[in-house]
Amino acid sequence: MLMSGRTLASKTVLICSIGITANPLFSGVKMHFREGLPVVDGVYVNGHGPYRFLVDTGTNINLIEPRLARTIGMNATFQDEVASPAGMTRLPGSDGNEIELGPVKAHEQRFAFSGAVHSLLPDVQGVLGQWFLSGFDYMLDLRGKRLEFGKQDLNGRRAPLRMRNGRTAVSTSLGDLVLDSGAVRLVLFGVDPDRDRGDQGYLQTVGGPQIVGLVFSRLTIEGRHIWNGNAVAIPSRTEPGVAGLMPLRLFKTIFVCNSEGYVIFE
Numbered sequence: 001m002l003m004s005g006r007t008l009a010s011k012t013v014l015i016c017s018i019g020i021t022a023n024p025l026f027s028g029v030k031m032h033f034r035e036g037l038p039v040v041d042g043v044y045v046n047g048h049g050p051y052r053f054l055v056d057t058g059t060n061i062n063l064i065e066p067r068l069a070r071t072i073g074m075n076a077t078f079q080d081e082v083a084s085p086a087g088m089t090r091l092p093g094s095d096g097n098e099i100e101l102g103p104v105k106a107h108e109q110r111f112a113f114s115g116a117v118h119s120l121l122p123d124v125q126g127v128l129g130q131w132f133l134s135g136f137d138y139m140l141d142l143r144g145k146r147l148e149f150g151k152q153d154l155n156g157r158r159a160p161l162r163m164r165n166g167r168t169a170v171s172t173s174l175g176d177l178v179l180d181s182g183a184v185r186l187v188l189f190g191v192d193p194d195r196d197r198g199d200q201g202y203l204q205t206v207g208g209p210q211i212v213g214l215v216f217s218r219l220t221i222e223g224r225h226i227w228n229g230n231a232v233a234i235p236s237r238t239e240p241g242v243a244g245l246m247p248l249r250l251f252k253t254i255f256v257c258n259s260e261g262y263v264i265f266e
Contacts, residue, residue: 028148029102031055031140034121036184036249038140040147043128044100045111048072051125054117055140055147057256058180058245059129060166062099064111065118068125069094080112099132104149106135127182130166139255140181140248154255157222158262164242168256170263173220174231175243179254179263186227188244190237191215219246221265226250 031038034054043053045064064074076092093112098105110131117124139148159170169176174188193213215233219226227250234244248254253266 027103027150028139028146031142031145031147033145034124037121038142038147038181039121039124040101040128042101043126045126046072046074046098047100049100052123053126053128054121054124054182055133056127056129056180056182057133057140057168057248058178058182059127061093061131062109062111062129063114063117063127065115065125066113067115069111069113074111074113076113078110082112099128101128102147102149104136106132130168133256134166134168134258137255137257137259139253141253142249143252151257151259152255154264156255156264156266157224158264159222161256161258161261161263165239167242168258168263169242170221170246172226172243172246174217176241177244177246178242179248179256180245181248183245183247184249186217186219186229186231186244186246186250187234188215188217188231189234189239189242191231191233191244192235193233219250226265 029040029042031040033039038055039052040055041052042050044050051068061080074094074097077095079090079092082089082091091112091114093110095108095110097109097111098107099109100106111126117127136149137151139152141148162169162171162176164176164178167178169178177186180187193215213233214230216229217231218228231244251265255264257263
């Protein structure tokens with residue numbers, strides 16, 4: 001079975017330097033899907049564009065394809081050691097950039113230069129991660145295929161938002177799981193696979209491919225049963241305090257209220 005999880009977690013905790021937009025914007029952009037992953041058109045970087053980017057809530061910085069970065073004059077200003085389930089790698093990147101998408105604009109944006117997503121999805125030039133997303137309240141409407149910005153008054157049980165190495169996580173029956181729109185399967189860290197069953201899968205990450213095992217799991221959030229099935233089991237624990245990655249395709253909509261620190265799932 002082919003399993004693709006585009007996860008990225010910098011070894012250094014990244015703090016977003018833009019303010020959270022709490023006032024209702026009541027506007028957004030259309031999403032469409034490539035290999036089951038949400039992408040948006042109309043991304044402008046430093047006034048250049050429009051480009052197509054993956055929306056990845058499980059990545060704590062933004063990514064841009066290196067050739068495009070050179071074309072629009074982005075120079076490397078740092079190198080970060082980056083962790084994924086496949087291991088560590090070092091990526092150069094650029095600070096102090098501007099992103100514009102639909103009704104919102106964010107300054108002081110950090111990009112790592114990586115062609116990993118572009119090599120898998122040739123029509124995608126980069127990734128919008130938490131360095132961008134954490135500056136806004138936003139809703140991913142996976143059923144309606146929209147990314148909406150601004151505070152929304154929604155009914156539903158609120159799950160407290162937890163920040164783990166610059167990424168959004170919630171407490172679940174399986175531990176603190178990162179909300180990951182770039183994962184196609186639920187991934188658990190520090191769990192040995194069920195070797196008696198012999199089931200294996202293939203996980204594609206920014207650090208490279210990895211053969212993984214599976215383990216049967218039941219997922220509950222705030223007392224609500226969400227899902228049960230085979231999760232990807234990674235014996236190593238890639239970062240403290242994170243039990244794994246939760247794919248957002250398990251839900252119809254996800255509202256992330258960064259300004260007040262909660263998440264509502266439907």
